Amino acid sequence: MHTQHHWITTPLTADLLRGALDLERTEHGVLPHRLPAWARAQYPDGQLAMAESQPSGVRLVFRTRATAVELDTRPTKREYTGAPPRPDGVYELLVDGRLAGRGSVKDGNTLTIDMATGSAELRTGPAGTVRFDGLPGDDKDVEIWLPHNETTELVALRTDAPVDPAPDRGRRVWLHHGSSISHGSDAAGPTGIWPAVAASLAGVELVNLGLAGSALLDPFTARTLRDTPADLISLKIGINVVNADAMRVRAFTPAVHGFLDTIREGHPDVPLLVVSPILCPIHEDTPGPSAPDLDHLSDGQLRFVAMGDPAETAAGKLTLRVVRDELARVVAQRAKEDPHLYYLDGLRLYGEADHEELPLPDQLHPDAATHRRIGERFAEQVFAADGAFGPAAHR
Known part of the structure; x- marks a missing residue:
């Protein structure tokens, strides 16, 4: 009672x-x-x-x-x-x-x-x-x-x-934007999503703009990030652009530049980290769109399949490999003028060896154990003493 x-x-x-x-x-x-x-x-x-x-x-x-x-x-x-x-x-x-x-x-x-x-x-x-x-x-x-x-x-x-x-504890505010993986997809609870795991380990205040299916380089999202107070900003870009089949290289690369330009209008000196996609075997070499595998739905499993044709990458269609190469190139080019811009290869958060041990159950989204691993890896690499968001990072 x-x-x-x-x-x-x-x-x-x-x-x-x-x-x-x-x-x-x-x-x-x-x-x-x-x-x-x-x-x-x-x-x-x-x-x-x-x-x-x-x-x-x-x-x-x-x-x-x-x-x-x-x-x-x-x-x-x-x-x-x-x-x-x-x-x-x-x-x-x-x-x-x-x-x-x-x-x-x-x-x-x-x-x-x-x-x-x-x-x-x-x-x-x-x-x-x-x-x-x-x-x-x-x-x-x-x-x-x-x-x-x-x-x-x-x-x-x-x-x-x-x-x-609650009083302000003076902790740094980390503003993060990404796809359903950052949103939390199949995590077991709200503090188990990988950005929350990383924020807890690093002792920072999280503002999570992980938007399932909606990390599409929308200008209104860039302006929202620009106008939101933050000490640290990260962007996980790529999987939604591929699985929505939303753009080709010709549109993607200038859109990434424009997204970064807009954020820099409001946050000229804040450490800004671009993170490329984690491993997703169905889209490494096969463009989108992705679609639910309706054959498996009847036996109670939601899975996704890649519907694109790998041959179409020659015509500018995006795969995860193409996206990683473009993001690395864009950041390297911009970092010459922007000392607080950083790049992290998503395969360092979840790559081939991780996939062998912890495969993506629906071919697209990590499970609860994988969220924890990605969050721990992000905290170790990005919030390390020499990391993009380390204590020495520009404030």
Whole structure:
């Protein structure tokens, strides 16, 4: 049975949230977004809308003596026609930086997606509650990391002691942009996505703009990165451009330059790291698009296949090898004038030997163990004393 608590309800305001760039007022509460409203308006795409509203890296952060915390939310669950049900999104509670609880909200809306036709249907449902109990009764920093892969409308925060915004600990802010792999794909929980693993090991504040299916060098994303305060910036570029078959070399290389130019307008001296794609065998030498392998969907497995023709690389179609070569060349060229620009080959985070040991279950996305490995490797290499984001990195 639950102890009787005298609940205090605290308004859900921006000063309690980290990792969100915009808070949309809704009928029942607030919806955190990872792209501002003006950027979302420039291309009202279903995949982008879903990705940027999934609060990867977004957390409630406060200081309190509370021993019990309740959060009411209205999540949006995803179902794929013909595929097995997806697990509920995971909320993770950290006390003074250490994992102290996990939970889920069963209720909420349901978005049913038909991978064969691309259609989607939204069914609305009620809000639910995730509860954390038995916390120590002294002053502490509490973080509730929201599910990285489940759109989450925040309805109410209740505690049995008053809540204050957490003080600024003076940690460097790391702004990261990438694809579904950076978004968190098949990680086990929101603190298990590789950027969160790396940020925790390095002691930095993460703002994660990993956007599943949507790291497409969009100018509005570059302007968002330009306008977001940050001490360190990294960009993981390539897999989405290939698997969307979005551009050829002729468009890709100038788009990369333009993306970097825009970020530099707002952050002229910030350490800026370009990371090329991790190993993905289906696209190393075969262009996109990638498509769901509908043959395997009926036996409950979602897998992806590359639909392009390797012969078309001669005509400028992109593969991961082509992308890595172009990114290395662009960064080497620009670094002559830009001493704070760096390059990391994604194969140093996950390459052939890793794939032998930890293959990509759906041919595209890393699993939970691989997220941890990529996060640890990134922290070791990039936040090392001599790394791009090392303590000696320009501030």
